[in-house]
Amino acid sequence: MLSRKHRGLSNTIAGAAMIILLFIGVGIGYVIPREAPVAQTITVTNVVTQTVTQTRVETTTATVTATQPATPIKIGFSAPLTGAGAFYGQQALWGAQMAVDEINARGGVLNRQLTLIAEDHRGVPAEAVSTVEKLINVDQVSVIIGTFFSSPTLAVMPIVAKAGVPLFSPVSSSPLIYNQTGVQGNKWVFKTNPSDTLMVRALAKFMFDVKGYKSVSLVAEDTDFGRGIVNTLEAEAGKYGVKVLSKDFVEQGAKDFTAVLTKIRGLKPDVIGLGITGTAQIELIVKQSKELGVKIPLSGRYDIFAPELKPYIEAGEAEGFNTVTPYSPLFEGGRNPEFVKSFKARTGQDPHWNAFLAYECVYVVAKAIQKAGSSDRAAIRNAAEGLEYDSVTGLKLKFDENNHMFPYCYIIEVKDKKFNLQVIETAALK
Amino acid sequence: MSAEIIFTQHLVNGLLLSGIYGLVAVGLTLIYGVLEIVNFAHGEFYMLGAYLTFIASAWLGLPYYASVILAVLSSAFIALIVERGAIRPIVERSFESKVLSTFAISMILANAVLLLFTATPRTVRTGIAGTIEFAGVFFSVERVVALLTGYLAFLALHMFLQRTRLGKAIRAVAQNRDACYVVGIDLHKMARLTFALGIGLAGLAGALIAPIFSIEPSMGQAVVLKAFAIVIVGGFGSVKGAALAALIVGLGESLVGGYVSATLKDGLAFLIIILVLIIRPQGIFGRATRVL
Numbered sequence: 081m082l083s084r085k086h087r088g089l090s091n092t093i094a095g096a097a098m099i100i101l102l103f104i105g106v107g108i109g110y111v112i113p114r115e116a117p118v119a120q121t122i123t124v125t126n127v128v129t130q131t132v133t134q135t136r137v138e139t140t141t142a143t144v145t146a147t148q149p150a151t152p153i154k155i156g157f158s159a160p161l162t163g164a165g166a167f168y169g170q171q172a173l174w175g176a177q178m179a180v181d182e183i184n185a186r187g188g189v190l191n192r193q194l195t196l197i198a199e200d201h202r203g204v205p206a207e208a209v210s211t212v213e214k215l216i217n218v219d220q221v222s223v224i225i226g227t228f229f230s231s232p233t234l235a236v237m238p239i240v241a242k243a244g245v246p247l248f249s250p251v252s253s254s255p256l257i258y259n260q261t262g263v264q265g266n267k268w269v270f271k272t273n274p275s276d277t278l279m280v281r282a283l284a285k286f287m288f289d290v291k292g293y294k295s296v297s298l299v300a301e302d303t304d305f306g307r308g309i310v311n312t313l314e315a316e317a318g319k320y321g322v323k324v325l326s327k328d329f330v331e332q333g334a335k336d337f338t339a340v341l342t343k344i345r346g347l348k349p350d351v352i353g354l355g356i357t358g359t360a361q362i363e364l365i366v367k368q369s370k371e372l373g374v375k376i377p378l379s380g381r382y383d384i385f386a387p388e389l390k391p392y393i394e395a396g397e398a399e400g401f402n403t404v405t406p407y408s409p410l411f412e413g414g415r416n417p418e419f420v421k422s423f424k425a426r427t428g429q430d431p432h433w434n435a436f437l438a439y440e441c442v443y444v445v446a447k448a449i450q451k452a453g454s455s456d457r458a459a460i461r462n463a464a465e466g467l468e469y470d471s472v473t474g475l476k477l478k479f480d481e482n483n484h485m486f487p488y489c490y491i492i493e494v495k496d497k498k499f500n501l502q503v504i505e506t507a508a509l510k
Numbered sequence: 511m512s513a514e515i516i517f518t519q520h521l522v523n524g525l526l527l528s529g530i531y532g533l534v535a536v537g538l539t540l541i542y543g544v545l546e547i548v549n550f551a552h553g554e555f556y557m558l559g560a561y562l563t564f565i566a567s568a569w570l571g572l573p574y575y576a577s578v579i580l581a582v583l584s585s586a587f588i589a590l591i592v593e594r595g596a597i598r599p600i601v602e603r604s605f606e607s608k609v610l611s612t613f614a615i616s617m618i619l620a621n622a623v624l625l626l627f628t629a630t631p632r633t634v635r636t637g638i639a640g641t642i643e644f645a646g647v648f649f650s651v652e653r654v655v656a657l658l659t660g661y662l663a664f665l666a667l668h669m670f671l672q673r674t675r676l677g678k679a680i681r682a683v684a685q686n687r688d689a690c691y692v693v694g695i696d697l698h699k700m701a702r703l704t705f706a707l708g709i710g711l712a713g714l715a716g717a718l719i720a721p722i723f724s725i726e727p728s729m730g731q732a733v734v735l736k737a738f739a740i741v742i743v744g745g746f747g748s749v750k751g752a753a754l755a756a757l758i759v760g761l762g763e764s765l766v767g768g769y770v771s772a773t774l775k776d777g778l779a780f781l782i783i784i785l786v787l788i789i790r791p792q793g794i795f796g797r798a799t800r801v802l
C-alpha cells in the first residue's frame with residue numbers, strides 16, 4: 081500500500097501521462113486524415129517567382145522561349161482516396177494522372193506543364209469542403225476536378241462559386257447538380273458525365289420494356305445519390321405500369337442488409353432496384369442474399385465492375401444482374417480500345433468508369449485552359465462555357481446551357497458469366 | 511412464401527445479431543462493475559479484434575479458428591499493457607479522468623489502425639461461408655458459428671464468475687471494495703484480470719464479426735454506442751442484464767428493419783434507452799444506485 085504522499089505523486093504523474101496521451105490522440109486524429117492520401121507529386125514553388133513567371137507567360141503567350149521554364153498549371157483533385165469509395169478514388173486518380181502525363185509528354189498546355197494536386201475527402205461532404213478550401217487557398221489551384229460522390233460535390237458547389245474557381249465534376253450523378261448549374265445559377269460548376277435521371281431512364285426502358293419486369297423493390301443508401309435513384313426509378317416504374325413493392329433507405333456504408341433482404345424475399349419482386357455505392361456494400365448484398373436464399377436479380381445503380389463481385393459472376397451466381405454505367409471498358413468504338421490498353425499497361429487493371437471519366441475530364445480542362453489562353457480561374461470558366469470536346473468514345477460532346485455534357489451510357493447485363501453491353505446516347509433522353 | 515416463415519427468418523436474423531451485441535456489452539458492463547470505469551475505448555478493442563483476425567488469416571495465412579484464438583489472446587495481451595499504462599493510474603481518480611483516459615485510448619487505437627490500414631474496408635474469408643436451409647428458414651453458417659461461439663463464451667464467463675475462487679473475488683470487488691481490502695483480495699490484480707477479460711470478449715466479438723461484415727477502422731464507434739445502450743437497458747454492471755438487453759435489441763432491430771423501416775433500425779436501441787430511463791432508470795437488472 082502506497083503512502084498518502086506517494087499516492088499523490090503517482091497520481092500527478094498518471095494525470096500528466098493521460099494529458100500527453102490525449103494530446104497524442106488528438107494530434108494523430110488531426111494528422112492522419114490529411115496525410116492518408118496517396119502520394120502525389122506536389123510541386124513546391126516560390127510564390128513570388130510563380131506570379132512573375134505567370135504574368136510573363138500570360139502577356140507574351142506565343143513568344144515564350146524554351147530558355148525560361150514556365151511554372152506548371154495546378155489542377156486540384158478532390159476524391160475519396162480512402163474509405164468505402166477508396167477503389168473509386170484510386171481508379172480516378174490513376175485516370176487523371178494518366179491524362180496529365182500524356183498531356184505533359186506532348187509539351188503541356190500553353191507551353192506549361194500540368195500538375196495534379198490530390199486530396200482525400202474519404203466520401204464525407206464536410207471533408208470534401210475542407211479539401212476544396214485547401215486547394216483554393218493554400219495550393220492556389222487554377223481549377224478543381226472532383227469530387228466523385230454526389231453529396232460531397234453538392235457541398236462544395238457553393239464554395240467554388242463564391243471563391244470563383246471552376247469545378248469540373250466527372251462522376252457525381254445526382255440530378256440535383258444538373259438543376260443548379262449553368263443557367264440555373266451556379267456558373268462555376270461543369271459536369272462531364274450524364275446525370276442519373278438520364279441513365280436511370282435508359283435503364284428503366286431495359287428493365288421494364290426489354291426484360292419485362294412487372295414488380296420491383298427499391299433499396300438505396302440514404303444520400304443524395306441514393307434518393308435520386310429511387311425517385312427516378314419510382315417515376316419510371318409508374319410510366320411503365322410497374323408495381324413498386326417496397327422502398328428502403330439504408331445508411332451509406334451499411335453492412336447488415338438481412339432485415340431488408342428478408343422482407344424483399346417475402347414480397348417476391350421480379351427485380352431489386354439498387355442505389356448503392358461502395359464495392360464492399362454490393363458484395364455484402366450479394367453474399368447476404370445468397371445466405372438468405374434470395375434469388376432475385378439486381379438492377380439499378382451499383383458497381384457491377386467491383387472486384388469483389390468477380391468471384392460471384394464467375395461462379396454463375398450473378399446471372400441476369402443488370403445495371404447502367406457511364407462507361408464500360410468493353411466498348412469497342414472510337415479510341416477506347418487504345419485507352420483500355422494503355423491504362424492496363426500502366427496500372428495492371430481494367431479502367432473503371434471513375435478512371436475513364438476522370439481521364440476525359442482532365443482533357444476537357446486542358447482544352448478549356450488552351451482556349452482561355454491563360455491559367456486564370458475566370459478565363460478558364462469563360463472558355464469552358466459551351467466548350468466542344470471530342471470524346472475518346474468517338475462522340476462529339478459540348479457543354480449545354482446547364483454546363484453539362486452528354487456522353488454515352490451503357491446497359492450492362494451478366495449473361496453466361498460475361499458482361500453484355502448495350503450503348504445508349506444520353507442526349508436523346510433529355 | 512408464408513408470412514410465418516418470413517417472421518421466423520427475421521427472428522433468426524435478430525438472434526444471430528444479438529450474440530455479437532451481447533459479447534461487446536457483457537465485456538463493457540463487467541469492466542464497469544469491477545473497475546467503475548465506463549470504457550469508451552471498448553468499440554476500438556472490438557475493431558482491434560477484427561483487424562487482428564484479418565492479419566492472422568489474410569497475412570499469416572492461418573485457418574479461421576486459429577485466427578480467432580490468436581486475435582482474442584492478442585487483444586487480451588494488449589489490454590494488459592493498456593491497463594498498466596492508462597487504466598491503473600486513474601482507477602482511483604475522478605469520473606472525468608476515467609472518461610478522458612479511455613477516450614484517449616479510443617482515439618489512439620482508431621487512428622493507429624487508420625494509419626496502418628487506411629479507411630479502406632477489408633474482408634476476412636473463412637472458407638466456411640455458406641447457408642443451411644431448414645423449413646424455408648436460412649441460417650448463414652458464419653453467423654451460426656459466431657452465435658454459438660458467443661453463447662459458449664458467455665456460458666464460460668458465467669461459470670467462471672459463479673464457480674471459481676477468482677470469479678467470486680471479481681464479483682466481491684464489484685459488490686464491496688472496502689470489504690475486499692479487509693479479506694485481502696488484491697484489487698489491482700482483480701482489476702487487471704477483469705479488464706483483460708472484458709477486452710478479450712470485445713476482441714472475440716470483433717473476430718467473429720470480421721467475416722460476416724467488412725471491417726474498417728471506424729467500425730467500433732457504431733457498436734460501442736449500441737453496447738452502451740444495451741448496458742444501460744440491462745442495468746450498469748449487470749452481466750445477466752446486458753445479455754438479456756442484447757437479445758431485445760438484436761431481435762428488435764431485425765423486426766423494425768423488416769417491418770417498419772431500415773432507416774429506423776439503428777435508432778431502436780436509443781429509443782429503448784429513453785423508455786427505460788423513464789420507467790426504470792436503474793435498468794432491468796440494475797441496482798438503484800447513483801452512477802454519476
